[in-house]
Amino acid sequence: MSLRSPLGAALGHGTAGEGVGHWWSQRISALALVPLMLWLLISLLRLSLADYAAVSIWMASGWNPVLLVLTVLVACWHSLLGVQVVIEDYVHAPALKIASLLVSSGAHVLLAAGGSYAILRVALRSAT
Amino acid sequence: MSQRPLSPHLQIYHFGHTMALSIAHRIAGLWLAAGICALVYWLISLADGEAAYERATALLSAWYFRVLLFSWLAGFCYHLVNGLRHLVWDAGFGLEKLQARRSAVLVVVVALAAFLIVAWLFCTLQRGTP
Numbered sequence: 001m002s003l004r005s006p007l008g009a010a011l012g013h014g015t016a017g018e019g020v021g022h023w024w025s026q027r028i029s030a031l032a033l034v035p036l037m038l039w040l041l042i043s044l045l046r047l048s049l050a051d052y053a054a055v056s057i058w059m060a061s062g063w064n065p066v067l068l069v070l071t072v073l074v075a076c077w078h079s080l081l082g083v084q085v086v087i088e089d090y091v092h093a094p095a096l097k098i099a100s101l102l103v104s105s106g107a108h109v110l111l112a113a114g115g116s117y118a119i120l121r122v123a124l125r126s127a128t
Numbered sequence: 129m130s131q132r133p134l135s136p137h138l139q140i141y142h143f144g145h146t147m148a149l150s151i152a153h154r155i156a157g158l159w160l161a162a163g164i165c166a167l168v169y170w171l172i173s174l175a176d177g178e179a180a181y182e183r184a185t186a187l188l189s190a191w192y193f194r195v196l197l198f199s200w201l202a203g204f205c206y207h208l209v210n211g212l213r214h215l216v217w218d219a220g221f222g223l224e225k226l227q228a229r230r231s232a233v234l235v236v237v238v239a240l241a242a243f244l245i246v247a248w249l250f251c252t253l254q255r256g257t258p
Contacts (some may be wrong), residue, residue, distance in 0.1 A: 014209075027215065027218055037208065051191045052182065075164055081155070083161055111164055111168050114168050114171075115172075118174065118175035123177050
């Protein structure tokens with residue numbers, strides 16, 4: 001006989017055993033991406049994208065590098081969560097499922113780190 | 129534990145346009161994940177210097193990459209507008225059948241309009257791009 005109360009056994013466990021944290025993260029990252037992606041889209045439209053110097057200066061000025069790093073990080077986070085749900089829904093073989101989840105998570109973390117590092121390189125290069 | 133409720137399987141639903149939109153939301157989301165790869169490639173090329181950036185610009189300006197870019201733009205417009213619809217649902221509004229069907233039409237119209245406007249702006253403003 002277990003001494004844990006039924007409530008104690010159930011708290012924090014959804015059907016995936018991880019509670020509602022995932023669900024909330026997906027919604028909040030979605031909400032954050034609305035202004036961030038609109039800002040990025042408008043900024044890119046206003047830039048002369050073929051002009052290396054102009055794009056570099058834009059990426060180094062003011063809050064642009066900060067917002068851009070945030071956009072890349074939140075987009076990768078939101079994408080990781082979304083792809084995870086799709087894998088969990090459609091890939092059922094346990095080994096393949098875990099392998100797909102690991103590859104997806106690794107790729108997203110790599111994109112987040114690579115993108116942020118590239119932005120910082122551009123921002124710090126032009127600042128000096 | 130084996131008595132836990134299951135969510136209904138996909139096959140039992142009658143296929144309607146709201147269902148098509150729901151599937152399209154996932155497909156667009158997956159496609160946008162590939163779009164992040166292109167964005168990061170572009171950022172890294174900028175960090176790697178002028179020569180690398182010019183190579184990336186040439187690649188991104190090729191017709192087949194333009195097709196990809198516009199498909200990502202279309203996917204983004206749809207995923208954004210339909211995502212807002214999902215957030216409204218999550219807040220507990222618009223879940224009645226008729227409301228969901230109406231908002232589905234609204235989403236398609238707004239997303240298509242947004243795509244056409246941004247695509248037109250891109251073509252007009254970036255005309256100097258090689």
